[in-house]
Each structure stands twice: as structure tokens, then as C-alpha cells.
Amino acid sequence: MNPLFKPSLHTQRHNFVIDFIRKTNPKKVADLGCGECSLLQKLRFHRQIELLVGVDLNVAKLKKRTHRLAPLSTDYLQPPSNQLCLQLYQGSVTQKDDRVRGFDLITCIELIEHLPINDLDQFSKVVFGYMAPQTVIISTPNSEFNPLFPGMLGFRHTDHKFEWTRMEFQSWSQNVCLVFGYMAEFTGVGKAPPGQEDHIGFCTQIGVFHKLETTNRDGQIHGDNAEVNFPYKLIYCVTYPSLCDNNILRKMLISELLYWAANLTKEWQEKWEAEHEDNTPVENDAEGGCKYREISWTKAQELECHPLHRHVSVPLDLLWNCCPKLNEMSGSLTNLIQLITHDPKIKMNSLHSAVVVCIQEQGDEDPNDLMDSWYAEPCHVEEKNWETDG
């Protein structure tokens, strides 16, 4: 038989976490023992998460692929409304750090089996007692599955300190639940061959621990809220572009406004010129009329502009109605006005009720003055003959 899984076991574990996140929508998520951050790299796409933290002891591993955690190029083009901050810490899961407290979800994927068995108690104290997230997901190898790997002796990885049976894992878990007020469910990924599912179980066993609502003991067990614990070392921190950043929001709003203002102006101007060329001022017809009625030429003396350029005033109300995105991004017209009024990129009328668009006529630069010609004195020195070369 072939114990290789498709998709790989590694991927299945990650998919398990992703599915869980999609169901429960946690906002703050930490991955302990994140290694080269392959799980974080996937989780960052799920933008219900607002804070994503990775912790690992091995700083070289952490640093190796940090560039893959940077926002994608396209994240800057249309930033979403949700914020996301991603942080990597060098630190041990047996140390308490305040920055990883009060999370919605903490994952420990294939982590505990790397800990010396003596450290397990401290691990439970830190993760369940101190960090005390709403949910903990722990995955670890199921040693009952090992006989299915042909020729395998000992543990699955040289660094494993132990590999548990389902029984061993579950009894450790139940104990943890009892002490720290959690409730555990057990499942796994990597199915055994048909017929053996029950007596072998999954290749990777997973425990999902939910904090019991009634127990609100965090802070009480240790009573060390007063002192500040920051033993972890921040290795990498990045804030993804989002509309929560007011600068980005302003930029996006202004882009959107100017786009629509330019668009409407163009349409309006074409119409206006058509009307004025025929010298038959057409009454505003039903279709175009209402839409453009409020657009008008404006003097706009206060603008530092070329005197020959003409200006068009496009009311904000009109833009607001044309572009639903403005509402989505800013929430209210007042909010919008407040955000954009003092930005130098946008010109508004004095009442802040309309955007002023400058129209530059297409055309060549000043033609050279034809009358003004001068002739340089002939200043020619005879060129030597080059034929002598070579």
C-alpha cells in the first residue's frame, strides 16, 4: 500500500485550519511553531483575520521566507476594507508573552511532539492558562498509524520527542481541559485505508479545544497582570494596505471622485459643445438633462491655474449618486467631505459642495513666430578628407 496522501498530509492539515477559520471567523489568530510560515502564508488571504501572529524558536527559519508574507503587489491596487497586521516573533511556547493573549484562535500544528515531555506542562500553562484563546487547535502524529509506513522504525521525524496513540493524546487533552476550563473535540486528517479507519484512526490526530464561556479565569490563575511580559522578540511586522488606513482611504476616495468627475465632465462637455455649435440651445431632454443639469462652467478664481484653462464644477451630490463605491468606502457624505477637503490633489469650490475640474484644451505649443528669422554667419571650416583612414 501507498501511505502517501493526496493532497499531501501537510496540505490537508492546513486546509483543516482554513476550513475552521472560514466557519468561525476569528479576528486574532496565532500560529505557534510556525517554522517557515507556510500556514501564515495561506491564512493571510482570509481577510476576516485582522491580526495574524507567528511564533517560532528558530529565527533563521522565520526569516527565511518573510518576503513571502509581504502584501502582494495587487493588494495596493484595490485595498480591501478589512485591516490585517502580520507579526512574527522569535520565542518559546513555554514562555508567557502578553502580546499573544486574548486571541480568538491559536494553532499548534505538529508542534507538541517536538517539545521535551517535561515541557508539556509548561506549554499547557502558557497556551491554555495564560494566552487563553477562545480556541486552540493542536495536531500531532497518531502513532497507531505508523505501522502503515513500510519499513519505518522509530518516529516519523528525527526531532520528535514522542508520538502518541489516540488514547494518549486524548487523555492528555482531557486533563488540560479540566485544569484550564476547555472542552475538546477530536478529529484528524489522513484517512486510514478503508476498513481500518476505526482501529487505526487518522494519520494526524487533531484536537480542537473550545474555551468554556463560564470560566473567565484568565488573569486570576497567575495574577500577574501588573507586570508586563514581553520576552518574545519581534522579527517582522507588516500592516497590509486597507481602507482602515486613512491615508489610503483618502487616496482611494480622491481617485474615485476624480475619475467620475472627469468622466461626467467629458460627457457633459461633449453635449454642451454639440448644443452650442448648432446655435440651437436644446432644452434638456429627459435622459441626459437631469444627470448633467448641475454641472456648470465656473470661474474659480482662487485656483492657481493657467488663465486660459476653463473650469467645470461638478457637484458632490451628483458624484455621490453616480458612484456607489464612495458610499461603501466613506459611509456618509459628511465623512467624505471631511476626509478630502484639504487634500491638495483635489480642487473644490469654496462651499465644498462641488469638485472643480480643469479642462486643458488639446493643442500644440505656441507656434514659432514666422517673421522672426535670423541667419547665423557661415562659420565653416573645411573638413579634412577621411579617406586616408586605414
Added chain:
Amino acid sequence: MASRARGRARGRARGLEPSAPGAQPREPAPQVAVVVGRGRQQTGQVTRSEEDKAVSEISAGFQHVQIGVRGGRRRDVFDAGINTRQTIEHVKSSKCGTSGLTINLSANYFRVLSRPKWVLYQYHVDFKPPMESIRLRSALLYQHEALGPVRCFDGGMLFLPIKLHNKVTELCSRTNHGEDVQIIVTLTNELPPTSPVCIQFYNIIFKRILRVLSFQQIGRHHYNPKDPLNIPQHRLTVWPGYTSAILQYESSIMLCTDVSHKVLRSETVLDFMGNLRQKCGPRSFTDTCSRELIGLVVLTKYNNKTYRIDDIAWDQTPCNTFKRGEAEVSFKNYYKNQYGLDIADNNQVLLVSHVKKAAPGLTPLGPALLIPELCYLTGLTDKMRTDYTIMKDLSMHTKLTPEQRSGRLLGFSTAINKNETVQAELENWGLKFDKQLLNLSGRVLPPETIFQGPRSYSYNPRTADWAKEMRGLPVMGSPPLENWLLLYTRQNNREAESLLEALYKVSGPLKITLQRPIIIEYEDHQESLLRTLQKNVRNETQMVVVILSSSRKDKYDSVKKYLCVECPTPSQCALARTLSRPQALMTIATKIVLQMACKIGGELWCVEIPLKQLMVVGIDCYHDSASGKRSIGALVASLNQSLSRWYSKVKLQTRGQEIMSELKMAFVGALKDYYKFNQCFPSRIILYRDGVGDGQLDSVVKFEVPQIIQSIKSMGENYMPKLSVIVVKKHVSCRLFEHSQGTLINPPPGTVVDNEVTRPEWYDFYIVSQAVRFGSVSPTHYNVVYDTSGLKPDHMQRLTYKLCHLYYNWQGIIAVPAPCQYAHKLAYLVGENLHKEPHMDLDNLLFYL
């Protein structure tokens, strides 16, 4: 337009794209880690000291080992290792010119400094049993502390700054599955700083540095998406960035870096398609959409890869499925589950990208299917390029003065030198970058004297144009225009009259004889225009002037097609709009009358050419997207001593043919016509070859030059003219700045640079010949790849500069020699409007101006 085509070629998706859904899974990597690469790299070594030779002894047996196990065949965009200078006897010791005044310049280069006695150790790494995955290979190798903390490994080749104790080091690793793997690390080479492999290595390290500095690679260049410029009225975003390359230049290894801008659309391809459908209607939507989108490069919302759109899958939607592992997954679910991306529009069609460039030995990947809603367009569409307002708004943001440009470059240098991680990396390898721009000296060639018949004059050397000076002076010569037509529509009656009046007024002082034309009114649509032409153009018609009411392409095309291909007659089109402004009319009329004169064989001016029996040839290419992507080659050759008459020929590439084998015929035709004009063959031929893309120099040297020589031989056994072939490149990353009163400005026209920034293995030089009013000027690169002329480098440079004065459509100095610009103009006309070879009766006229 040639530049557009080049831009596209550059934008192709790079490397393998294993994560593209729809693509077939990647085949295992080749198990042989040694790739016998481009052997010519070896000839690229320029100066090998005794020490280097000693080092190379070790490498015996690994002469051809190259970096590049991963990428397979990588095109060498730097044209490295093509050593043409050694074949040209008279420039072996020096390729520098002497004329002109010395000028102090700075250039966009930073020296790469290495410690004295610096050596890079190159190792070959073997895995037993062989490991397929490069990731696994490097994971296994990286476990070993024995190699030291500093390494660069590409899957087959390992570089270390240290020498390991033994020539062969054996290491053992164990995979996660408990498999024992033996790793054998063998020292193959001790590389001196100037070795070609080292140069590749520097570029790899530099890419790492750019990544540390959070630059995103798009195509070949790196951009910073964090600080974008928005042009909201066109929904464009511009990312500032840099082009960079580390190469062996004339006397040192340097980083050449230039400011670059990436234009992106801040809307998705789906939005773009929606707008397009609204504009052009559902009937012509598929055609227009294909035309505008195919060839463009997109970025996706879920990775940083670029894909070139090769096709549109009109029958696929996000609901279609593809095979992922064992299961069929719909695109919609895939993106939802993997990336949390919701696809809103289930009816959108999909984009197809042929993921190319699989390494040799791998089965090529199938096409990747992309969701328009999740893709952003990069670059400009052809339509946007022709939009005056878009281009103007863009250039306002992207055109940088020399001062701004050098400021950005120095900022980049500071970023490299200030960043601790970058400095640590460089320190580990024993490398450093100079902090200042390279200073060098150039020469400014004296301004030329322009001869116009018996009169001669000079021009203002800073502005480099003589539009004012030539006014009121008779041109060198022009046949009288006695039989010509003027076509106009009823609504442009007024413009026709004022044009005619202006033409009479300006033609007098220029001594261009202009008889009254036959004036014909035509109805304003294409068929009627064509019928009018068919009815009125006769054998004796010398010229047809058509006033067009709008810039609609169909009318222009139909005039040009009829009068260039079917009924060979020079023609001149003018837009009514440009004639309607009285204040500009005289300038426009002057331009038009000069153009008309050239088109019927007139000669406007000349400069002194101190070479006898000379024929100058220019070649350029155009890549036609409409007619099945075939290339068009144009050849323009001088016919007389004053270089004022030209033979012009265009060849459309037939399938599978190199453009040069077609142009051979044209070249022979040029020699024959030269004979007709002069009763002898030229004793000197100087050929300027434009339109050579990055990485194509090799094929010019290997295939085109021999074909040219062959064509010459075909004229007769005893005919052995002196021949020079010069590759002309307008789009280069070299920028030159002049120091002037504490600031940097554009160097004046005539500035020649033939040291420091040139390449040691080439006979090459840069000339700034044109003057620009905005932004930074770009020098033109000239690479003499073949030369039996014996002409001194100084004379080669001066002749080249003189030729930039002879383009009759611009009363000033241009960026390339006139025959190249003529060839460009001709190829463009044929590629854009005619799609057919023009009639041979027009060969000796500049009918395409």
C-alpha cells in the same frame, strides 16, 4: 512603435508557474544537475590575468558549467560574451575618438567593489539518491553548518565565500520520511571577480537585495508598490521602480540602474471588459476585446506572478472545473477555499495564458486559465498609447529632469547602503556598492554646418534645430510641382482655401515651384474618397494632397493603400483640424510643402561628408500585430554623395524566414540603383541596423553580417567594398548628466562617450544627438560589430553624428542616423496602414514621410 513591440516581448510571463490552476502538474526536474550552457559565455572573458589562468586549471572539466539549473534556457538580455571587438584590427588598442571639447559627466552607474584578492568558490552539489524538488534539495543542504552561514544555492550550483577544507565534502541528511541522503559537495571553480559566472552571481545577489528592500519584480524590473502615483481620470496607477543590471563595463564591474515606471490599471480585467462592451456594443465586442487584451500582461490578486494573455476562452466560466489532485474543483470554489476570494460574476469568460519556457527536458505546461475578476492589467493598451491626453498625463508623472532622476538614483543607492540586512548580506560576500554616481568624461562634437544650396548656416547647439534658420532660404533642389491634385470635402472648403494660399506663400522663398492644383471635392466617406482617387489620379499626376475631416484610420489607410500599392503616386494627407488654426497655419504649411517636396524627390539640405563613393544603409523592423504577427523589415540606402536621395524598400517576412534573408534582395536592389545614379558601385558601405532586441545581437553577428557580405559578393567577384555594420539601440538604460553650476542638466547634442560605460568586448560608443525639452535625454548606443573600413573611431563617431542631421521630416538633429529613421517610418507605414509591399516605382522617393 518598434518600442511597443519590444515592450511586449519583455512582458512575457517569466519562469514556471506551478501554482496556476488549469496548468498541468510540473514534470520532475532534470536529474542531471550540470547544464551545458551557452558555450559562448567562455569567449566573453576579456582580460585574464596570470592568476586567473592558474585558477582556471582547477575548473578543468567544468568549463561550461553555468548558473541556471532552475530556469533552463534563459535568454541573455545583456548580449554578454559576444566579442566583436577582437575581430576588428584597428580598434584593438583603442576605440576612442578625439574630436570635440571635453565635458564632465555623471552616469547612472555605481561601481561594484570587492575586497582585494576576492575569490568566489563555486561548488557542484550532488544528491544520492537524486532529489527531484529543488526546495527539498536546498532544505537538505541548508541543515549543514559545515558550509558556513553564507551561501547561495540554486539547486545544482553552490557558491560560498569560503573554501571548504577538502575538494570533495560528503554530508549526510535525513528527510522527513526518514530517508538517508548523501550530499557530495565538490569544488569546481575559484572565480575571480571578473569571471562571467561571477557577474551572474552578482545579479542573483542583487535580486535578493531588491527583495529585502520590498521591491516587486514585474518582468525584468523591480517596482515599489507602496508609494504609487495615481492618475485617477484614466484609472491608472504608476509604480516607481528601477531597472538594474550588473555587468563588466569598460574598466570595472558596475551596477547600471535607471528609474523605471510601471503603469497598471487600477481596475480589474473584468471591469475593463465591462467598459469595453459598453463602448463598442455586443456585436464587435469579442473582436475588440481580443484585439485589445491579447498580448497584455496581467497581475493576479493571489500571487505576485505575471501572466501574458494569449487567448480568451469564450466557452469557459468560473464554474468550470479543473483537476486538482484526484478531484475536480471549480475555479470559483478553488479561489474561495484557497484564497478567500469570492468571485461575484459567474458568467465571465476566462483568460488563457500559455505558460512557456519550460526547461529543456520538461514537458511544457498546459495553458493556465485566469479569472478576469482576479486580474489587473499592467502596461498600456495600444489604444491608450495613441490617446494624446493619457500620454500627456502620464508623461507629467514619469518624465523626470536630470536633477530629479539622479536624485532618485542616489536615493536608491542610499537605501542599499543604509539597510542593515542588505549591508550584512553584502558584507558576508565581501562586496560593496559605490555610493556616488559614476563620474566620467565625454566629448562634445562641434556643431555641423548645414548647406542649403549655395547658402550655409549653423544652428544653436543647445536646441539642435534649424527651423528658423532655413526659412526664406531656397532648398537644395526640388522638381517643380506642376500636376497635382487637392482633395477636400465640402465642410472643409475653408481649410482647403487657406492651405492653398499658405502653400503658395511659403513655397516662394523656399524656391519650390508650385503650380495651381486640380481642386476636387469628395464626399466624406471612404468609398467615395477612393472612387474620387481612382477617377482623377493619372500617370502624370505628381502628387495628391488630401484634406481629411477626421483622424479616422480607414480613410487614411485607403488613400495610402491605393496610392502606395496600386497606383504609385506620392500623397500628402492633412487633417482639417490642424489647418483650422490661423496662428499655426504658416508653420504647418511650411512643414507640408517641405514634405511634399521630399516626396517627389526634392532635396532640402546636406552636411559635408568627407568620404567618397559612400553608401549609407539603415535597417529597421516593425512587428505587425494585425497580420498574424509577422515582422516587416525596411531598408533605406543612400544613392548620392550628398546623402540627399534614398532608395527605400520594405519586405514582409514570410513564415519561418529570417527578416534579413528577405532584405538581402532589397540590399542588392539598393546597390544596383546606386550604380544607376553614380555609374559605379560604392567603395564603402556603412550599414546601421536598428530594431535589434535585447539578446539578439548574437544572431546579427552570426547570421545577418554573413548574409550582407554574401549579397555584396553576388555583385561580382572583384567587387570588395569596405563594410561597416553598426547596431543602433535607442532604448538603453544608460543616462548621462552634465554638471553645470552645481546642478545636473542634459548633456548638449553632440556629446560622445566611448569610455567607462561602454563594454570592453565591443567597439561601441554612445552619442547624445537630439535635444529634449522635457525630461532626461537618452543617449543612443552604437555598436560596430563588423568593420573593414579602417575608419578611425573618431571619424566613425563623427559620421554617425552627421547622419543624425539628415532626416528631412525634422529640421533638427534626431536621435538616430537618418536612414534608420527613414526605415522606421517606412516599416511603420507598411505595418500600420498598408500591410503590403509598396509599388517599386516609389523606391527612389521618400514617399512615406
